[in-house]
Amino acid sequence: MIGWKSRLRLTGWLLGTLTVIFLIYQWLPIFTLGLLSFSGPTGGTTFPMNGTSLHWYEEVWRATVMNDFKPPLLRSTLLAAACAVTTIVLSTMAAQAMRGRFRGNGWFFYLMLLGIMAPGILVGFGFAIMMRLLGVELSWDTTTFLVQVSWTLPFGFLTMLAVFNRFDTRVEEAALTLGASRLTTFRRITLPLIVPGVIGAGLFGFSLSYDEYPRSMFTIGPDATLPLAVMAQLDRQITPEIYAIGTMTTLFSLIAVTLCTFGLWAMRRSTSLRRA
Amino acid sequence: MSTIRVRSPASYWLAVPAAAWMLGVVVVPIVLLVWVSFWGGRTFSTTSPLTFDNYARFFANQTYVKLAMSTVVHTATLMAVTGVLGYCIAYFLTMKVRSPIWRMALFLAFIVPFWTSTLIRAIAWIPFLGVNGVINQTLMFVGVTQSPIEAFLYSRTGITMAQVSLYTMMAAGPVVYMLNSIAPALREAAMTLKAPPLVVFWRIVFPLTLPGVVIGQVLVFLNVMSDFATVATIGGNKHALLSNLVLLFYEGSQIRAASVVAVLLMICMLIGVVAALRVVDIRRLGADR
Amino acid sequence: MDTLAQPSRVDEAVAPVLARPQLDLELRGIRKRYGDFTAVDGISLKVAKGQFVCLLGPSGCGKTTTLRCVAGLEEPDDGGVLIGGKEVTRNPPWQRDIAMMFQDFALFPHMTVAKQVAFGLEMLKKPKAEIAKRVHEVLTSFEIAVLADRKPASLSGGQRQRVALARAMITEPRILLLDEPIGALDYSLRETVMLELKLLQQRTGISFIWVTHDQNEAFSLGDLVVVMNHAHIEQQGTPEEILQRPATAFVAGFVQGNNVFRGRVVEVTAGLAKVATAAGSFLVSVGPSPPLAGDEVSFSVRAERITDIVSDRHLNVLSARCTAVEYFGSVRRHIFERADGEVLKYDQFGAHAARIAVGQRSTLGWQPEDSVLHTGRVE
Numbered sequence: 044m045i046g047w048k049s050r051l052r053l054t055g056w057l058l059g060t061l062t063v064i065f066l067i068y069q070w071l072p073i074f075t076l077g078l079l080s081f082s083g084p085t086g087g088t089t090f091p092m093n094g095t096s097l098h099w100y101e102e103v104w105r106a107t108v109m110n111d112f113k114p115p116l117l118r119s120t121l122l123a124a125a126c127a128v129t130t131i132v133l134s135t136m137a138a139q140a141m142r143g144r145f146r147g148n149g150w151f152f153y154l155m156l157l158g159i160m161a162p163g164i165l166v167g168f169g170f171a172i173m174m175r176l177l178g179v180e181l182s183w184d185t186t187t188f189l190v191q192v193s194w195t196l197p198f199g200f201l202t203m204l205a206v207f208n209r210f211d212t213r214v215e216e217a218a219l220t221l222g223a224s225r226l227t228t229f230r231r232i233t234l235p236l237i238v239p240g241v242i243g244a245g246l247f248g249f250s251l252s253y254d255e256y257p258r259s260m261f262t263i264g265p266d267a268t269l270p271l272a273v274m275a276q277l278d279r280q281i282t283p284e285i286y287a288i289g290t291m292t293t294l295f296s297l298i299a300v301t302l303c304t305f306g307l308w309a310m311r312r313s314t315s316l317r318r319a
Numbered sequence: 320m321s322t323i324r325v326r327s328p329a330s331y332w333l334a335v336p337a338a339a340w341m342l343g344v345v346v347v348p349i350v351l352l353v354w355v356s357f358w359g360g361r362t363f364s365t366t367s368p369l370t371f372d373n374y375a376r377f378f379a380n381q382t383y384v385k386l387a388m389s390t391v392v393h394t395a396t397l398m399a400v401t402g403v404l405g406y407c408i409a410y411f412l413t414m415k416v417r418s419p420i421w422r423m424a425l426f427l428a429f430i431v432p433f434w435t436s437t438l439i440r441a442i443a444w445i446p447f448l449g450v451n452g453v454i455n456q457t458l459m460f461v462g463v464t465q466s467p468i469e470a471f472l473y474s475r476t477g478i479t480m481a482q483v484s485l486y487t488m489m490a491a492g493p494v495v496y497m498l499n500s501i502a503p504a505l506r507e508a509a510m511t512l513k514a515p516p517l518v519v520f521w522r523i524v525f526p527l528t529l530p531g532v533v534i535g536q537v538l539v540f541l542n543v544m545s546d547f548a549t550v551a552t553i554g555g556n557k558h559a560l561l562s563n564l565v566l567l568f569y570e571g572s573q574i575r576a577a578s579v580v581a582v583l584l585m586i587c588m589l590i591g592v593v594a595a596l597r598v599v600d601i602r603r604l605g606a607d608r
Numbered sequence: 609m610d611t612l613a614q615p616s617r618v619d620e621a622v623a624p625v626l627a628r629p630q631l632d633l634e635l636r637g638i639r640k641r642y643g644d645f646t647a648v649d650g651i652s653l654k655v656a657k658g659q660f661v662c663l664l665g666p667s668g669c670g671k672t673t674t675l676r677c678v679a680g681l682e683e684p685d686d687g688g689v690l691i692g693g694k695e696v697t698r699n700p701p702w703q704r705d706i707a708m709m710f711q712d713f714a715l716f717p718h719m720t721v722a723k724q725v726a727f728g729l730e731m732l733k734k735p736k737a738e739i740a741k742r743v744h745e746v747l748t749s750f751e752i753a754v755l756a757d758r759k760p761a762s763l764s765g766g767q768r769q770r771v772a773l774a775r776a777m778i779t780e781p782r783i784l785l786l787d788e789p790i791g792a793l794d795y796s797l798r799e800t801v802m803l804e805l806k807l808l809q810q811r812t813g814i815s816f817i818w819v820t821h822d823q824n825e826a827f828s829l830g831d832l833v834v835v836m837n838h839a840h841i842e843q844q845g846t847p848e849e850i851l852q853r854p855a856t857a858f859v860a861g862f863v864q865g866n867n868v869f870r871g872r873v874v875e876v877t878a879g880l881a882k883v884a885t886a887a888g889s890f891l892v893s894v895g896p897s898p899p900l901a902g903d904e905v906s907f908s909v910r911a912e913r914i915t916d917i918v919s920d921r922h923l924n925v926l927s928a929r930c931t932a933v934e935y936f937g938s939v940r941r942h943i944f945e946r947a948d949g950e951v952l953k954y955d956q957f958g959a960h961a962a963r964i965a966v967g968q969r970s971t972l973g974w975q976p977e978d979s980v981l982h983t984g985r986v987e
Binding site for chain 2: 050051054055058059061062065066068069070071072073075076079090133134136137139140141142143144145146148151154155157158160161162163164165166168169170172173175176189190192193196197200212215216219225226228229232233250253254256257260261270273274277281285286289292293296297299300303304
């Protein structure tokens with residue numbers, strides 16, 4: 044008979060194997076996408092690659108055969124930046140408001156949660172109808188912006204709530220007893236301490252907006268964002284060019300994640316000081 | 320005492336912009352959808368009479384009803400697969416990996432794709448699933464089949480495969496959180512009360528992680544129900560779920576029909592979320608333990 | 609109950625042990641290492657039937673690890689654990705005749721008090737009716753029957769403690785392990801709870817192994833007190849033995865009210881050893897195996913054995929300045945500054961007027977038989 048500890052270890056190995064298999068399963072397509080984006084000029088959408096080249100990246104840049112992806116990329120970036128800034132401001136305000144425990148804060152919380160729970164397809168579709176009723180022209184920088192913020196804001200809000208939950212209000216009390224006004228205290232004490240969280244909320248906003256698809260689809264107007272342009276291309280023809288774009292956006296997202304992890308790490312460090 | 324007074328006017332004013340935004344962009348449009356789904360007549364106008372005809376027409380069509388049923392079945396399948404898989408992975412990461420560095424590395428490897436574009440990740444499955452795709456090439460190389468299997472790309476199997484890779488993390492994340500909050504002494508206490516490991520899991524660990532499981536299932540449920548993009552990317556035009564039907568009607572300018580499907584989707588989701596909220600209080604999750 | 613402990617091959621090897629079943633627990637040189645850190649370094653201990661044992665020591669001394677080795681929550685690298693004469697060193701916790709009370713009680717947050725208490729019996733696969741009956745009995749005897757349907761989150765510290773105790777005791781284990789069981793309670797509750805636990809232990813005859821860093825707990829509860837330091841046992845004995853005859857400088861220093869001196873033996877004559885210390889030379893009584901001249905030794909004098917009414921009869925005298933006076937109930941403790949920089953504690957009993965004021969210099973004295981030469985290992 045095997046000992047009980049080794050039996051537990053066996054379970055560990057089984058679960059570990061499952062985890063590793065899943066990780067491979069999860070990552071393999073992403074790596075394959077990256078690999079195929081470097082296939083030769085005669086390469087197709089699957090193996091063999093027929094040599095390696097930067098051909099498809101050049102194609103994306105020159106945009107001779109396909110739609111030009113550069114304007115959608117620019118639009119997506121601008122839109123994501125605008126969403127990030129709006130998310131930061133509104134979510135910090137909203138989280139600070141929650142600390143004031145105003146009457147109805149429970150409903151407010153569920154309202155924000157609804158933004159995460161409500162599927163993009165419903166929000167996008169409903170908002171498009173509303174705009175049509177109101178007679179508003181759809182456009183990426185107005186209607187799409189409005190809808191995307193309703194998607195990024197709740198995530199930023201939850202991030203800021205978590206930040207304030209870990210926040211030690213005694214430092215604020217200390218400043219207030221030293222004669223600082225509430226506004227000064229917020230500006231001089233609170234804000235610097237929550238900056239890593241604020242950056243986190245901003246990155247959340249940027250990355251969610253940048254990849255957003257269903258809401259944008261219903262509200263976009265004539266000029267597409269990057270995910271929409273990719274989807275449109277997919278409908279017509281799949282070429283390694285799409286893989287090249289996918290690889291680039293994925294790398295871009297990974298950089299954002301790295302920054303975010305770093306920000307969270309910095310936040311841990313700054314909040315761990317209070318336990319000393 | 321903090322930088323904001325409890326129930327001060329300031330706390331209301333600070334909440335107003337976010338609340339107005341969410342009301343105007345999420346709540347009003349969804350209410351509008353319900354209204355539009357009852358519109359009679361043919362013109363797009365607020366003066367349309369209200370009727371149940373749109374719903375009657377939907378349920379009269381066997382194809383649509385079947386589609387709704389298959390959406391539910393498909394979603395349930397994904398919930399089951401990602402639920403079991405996600406729980407196993409979450410349990411391994413939190414309970415079995417001892418080294419903090421390895422745990423962090425595996426955890427990051429697990430959640431990082433969540434931050435990349437879901438659309439791109441769905442597209443990444445195309446080279447795998449095609450007739451000449453990686454899976455078929457591998458199967459033929461190994462000698463399992465002689466001719467390529469066409470069952471992957473443009474098939475339910477292919478959609479399921481891709482969605483499992485997309486959504487398992489959502490099922491696992493909340494479970495990881497709940498598992499981390501279980502004090503090791505609880506399991507030890509059960510063991511000293513003569514409970515062997517399986518019983519400890521079933522009587523102590525699993526009940527305590529149940530809120531995490533439920534939240535994870537809700538997330539998967541909501542996402543799969545409304546994920547028309549993956550279905551369109553991998554299923555091509557051969558396969559559709561309810562959410563694709565919304566898009567189909569919308570593109571065909573059948574706003575009323577699209578609204579009906581959207582409302583039905585919404586009802587399904589509401590039932591799911593309300594059922595889940597009865598089990599757990601989501602607001603407690605963000606707070607410090 | 610004994611059917612729980614699985615019969616194993618080792619049984620033949622430990623057959624002699626079965627011949628003296630009066631031992632509830634025996635530890636044979638158990639050792640446990642975590643990487644470079646040795647948590648338990650060769651602990652041996654024998655606990656007779658129905659004893660109240662206190663493992664006493666500073667934090668990090670290995671007392672909790674020792675307890676966890678008994679529970680089976682840790683597997684010792686070396687040595688053996690015998691419960692009721694049966695070798696269980698490699699047995700998992702659920703195959704040992706023990707129960708345990710945890711520091712923060714480790715109540716299951718999702719179970720009501722009644723469910724919680726029933727858990728142990730359910731694990732023993734008792735019939736439902738019997739479980740219900742026993743749970744009711746136990747809840748009543750612990751005066752928590754009214755809490756039966758409450759969950760732990762709504763209980764006070766004292767109530768949680770009772771529930772945890774009821775949950776552990778209901779299975780009637782051979783040994784109850786308690787890891788700082790009253791450390792999480794309010795100070796005012798502790799004395800009452802201690803008394804209750806002592807009475808419970810005496811009534812049930814179950815052996816208690818109680819881990820604590822609080823010497824008051826250890827000395828007022830334990831039949832046997834085991835003082836631990838740096839992963840090994842410094843001394844084990846009755847509270848009187850440890851208080852009156854500390855075996856090592858550590859024990860003497862750890863136990864309140866001792867003055868510890870370290871020095872070198874100058875000469876040994878007629879039951880007395882002359883020890884030269886940094887605070888002066890003193891005569892110490894020695895036992896049947898006296899030290900040799902030149903040995904490094906330590907000895908201690910209890911604070912209440914010292915007097916400030918010194919006469920020619922006193923063989924040990926010491927002059928020092930009083931730096932502080934503290935009051936503990938009927939005891940007045942004077943803190944003196946010794947020549948070697950350490951403090952000298954002198955306790956005066958009774959309510960009579962203070963004879964020594966802070967800042968005053970006094971001469972203190974004691975007899976050789978008031979001091980104890982430490983026989984344990986010198987560090």
